Amino acid sequence: MKDMSEWRDAMRDRCKEVLLSHGYTVVDGDVRLYREYNGDKFALGRADLVVVKGSRIWMVVMIEGDASPKNILGAISVVDMADRCLIRTGQEGKMVPLERAVLFVLTHTTAEEYVKQEAMVMMLRDVYTLTNLCDFIVTNEENFVEELHEMELYMA
Secondary structure (H helix, E strand, C coil), rough: CCCHHHHHHHHHHHHHHHHCCCCCCEEEEEEEEEEEEEEEEEEEEEEEEEEEECCCCEEEEEEEECHHHHHHHHHHHHHHHHHEEEEECCCEEEEEEEECEEEEEEECCCCCHHHHHHHHHHHHHHHHCCCCCCEEEEEEHHHHHHHHHHHHHHHH
């Protein structure tokens, strides 16, 4: 079995491939999430992928090996708090506003674990109020394409 780092890299490549096949502009690599507060910019974390549509970020993808509530809520909270992304392409960096995006959290779970994960996600939805994100979707590799398709229908 692959170690978690190899799985994460493979998952990032697979997600990028799927998103590109759907016609999205995908940025990977060094994507950092920031929040501006009282004139200062605070680094909150990194995203695995962002999908850019026009001049705005439409989707953020975070890949989490551990599907614990703490890790999933941490990913949701960090992206929900962020109000901009620093996107680097080569040597150039550009701050892009992050508002009303959809967050995909991809986890390393089996089909059996996924059923339990769905219940946990419903619990998180009941107790966490989004402030900056439009929505969040927690899924696994097996269900990513289906969830992406449903989201596209919802957002259209």
